[in-house]
Amino acid sequence: MQLLSERRHYIDWIRVLAFFLLIFFHCAMPFVTFGWEVKNAETSVGLSRLIYWLHQWRLPLLFFISGVGIYFSLQRRSVGMFAGERIVRLFIPLLFGMFFLTPAQVYIERLQRGQFRGSYAEFYPTVWELVPYPDGTLTWSHLWFVVYLFVFCLLLLPIFALFKLKAVNTWKEKITDRLTNPVVLGALVIPFTFYYFTLYLDYPEQQSLFNDWFLFVSSITLVLYGYLLGGSNTFWKTCEQFRLYYLGTAIICIALLFYGYWWALELPKINDNRLYIYGILNSVHIWTLILALIGFAKKYLNFSTPFLTYTNQAVYPYYILHQTVIVVAGYFVVQWSLPIAVKLLLLICICFLVIAMLYHWLIKPFILTRILFGLKPKETNKKRERAIVTP
Numbered sequence: 001m002q003l004l005s006e007r008r009h010y011i012d013w014i015r016v017l018a019f020f021l022l023i024f025f026h027c028a029m030p031f032v033t034f035g036w037e038v039k040n041a042e043t044s045v046g047l048s049r050l051i052y053w054l055h056q057w058r059l060p061l062l063f064f065i066s067g068v069g070i071y072f073s074l075q076r077r078s079v080g081m082f083a084g085e086r087i088v089r090l091f092i093p094l095l096f097g098m099f100f101l102t103p104a105q106v107y108i109e110r111l112q113r114g115q116f117r118g119s120y121a122e123f124y125p126t127v128w129e130l131v132p133y134p135d136g137t138l139t140w141s142h143l144w145f146v147v148y149l150f151v152f153c154l155l156l157l158p159i160f161a162l163f164k165l166k167a168v169n170t171w172k173e174k175i176t177d178r179l180t181n182p183v184v185l186g187a188l189v190i191p192f193t194f195y196y197f198t199l200y201l202d203y204p205e206q207q208s209l210f211n212d213w214f215l216f217v218s219s220i221t222l223v224l225y226g227y228l229l230g231g232s233n234t235f236w237k238t239c240e241q242f243r244l245y246y247l248g249t250a251i252i253c254i255a256l257l258f259y260g261y262w263w264a265l266e267l268p269k270i271n272d273n274r275l276y277i278y279g280i281l282n283s284v285h286i287w288t289l290i291l292a293l294i295g296f297a298k299k300y301l302n303f304s305t306p307f308l309t310y311t312n313q314a315v316y317p318y319y320i321l322h323q324t325v326i327v328v329a330g331y332f333v334v335q336w337s338l339p340i341a342v343k344l345l346l347l348i349c350i351c352f353l354v355i356a357m358l359y360h361w362l363i364k365p366f367i368l369t370r371i372l373f374g375l376k377p378k379e380t381n382k383k384r385e386r387a388i389v390t391p
Helices: 009-031 045-074 079-100 102-112 120-129 141-155 157-162 166-179 182-187 190-198 213-229 233-241 243-262 273-300 306-333 340-363 367-372
Strands: none
Touching: 009 045, 009 273, 009 306, 009 340, 045 079, 045 141, 045 213, 045 243, 045 273, 079 102, 079 141, 079 157, 079 306, 079 367, 102 120, 102 141, 102 306, 141 157, 141 213, 141 306, 166 182, 166 213, 166 233, 182 233, 182 243, 182 273, 190 213, 190 273, 233 243, 233 273, 243 273, 306 340, 340 367
């Protein structure tokens, strides 16, 4: 297996663009037909369809890229050092977010629903009652991604340690090279199809870690795939070479899924042929779209810019902050007498502006805030740093 030795700018671009897409996704949530922390009086069915499609693949892509980041991180440190770093860069920001950021989202939700009428200063002490949401205030909310990734890292530590052994790693590289055949690579979708058949109905997505087996197993599989495939130069070249085939397959699946399921937002509810068709189409759609996006990024985005250098570090604090800023700003925006499109655009602009100011002047310059938001205590030279750092 040939290892990549140069800086992989296209992976940085995937990560940055995927997280920025996440900001658009959550800015749109007040205007869709399904529930969220803050809601607009008028909703958009068309926007709901778009958001539901984005929801299928945006976080699977990030879990896969996180697995790639784990691979490169372990090339430069021991498993013990890696575990310690995950505690600092995942667990500490998670605790900080749960106690000092996400309570504002619960406050706004209850304020809009008429479940609380006091000030935030009166509401905030309820978080220290340590009662989980929805009965209480304590919640990880959008930081569930960090929770899952942290748990995955801990659970997979024995595998990471095993592959540190030279003989085992040599065996892994031989197997990985065989997996990078374009047909075999496409066939890696089979486990996801199986998850749809066996777990999708019984364990609907909750983002609660416990009793959330469909999301949990699907996500850890993607992390493991990223770890196993990410170090293979052949894998990235295969995605680039066959990107149009993967994209075409994904588009066909998307068309069929919208026709049969997403246009009316009628998803399978019983174990019948509709479930089997949906499981096959959606698992193939998600996996081939991930491969296609990787291929296009490899082809067209293997370059760096000052924007990429800056945002590649900023994207994790942006992620930690974004939903709280959106919920608070959205509470006021939805009260304005404006069309949905204008409100959405304003909310996106407000979100980026507020987070950019907080990051540049409050988080980036200080050691304490850097640690609380998952950054290294000191800035590193990105041109010399080879690892892909993912939350």
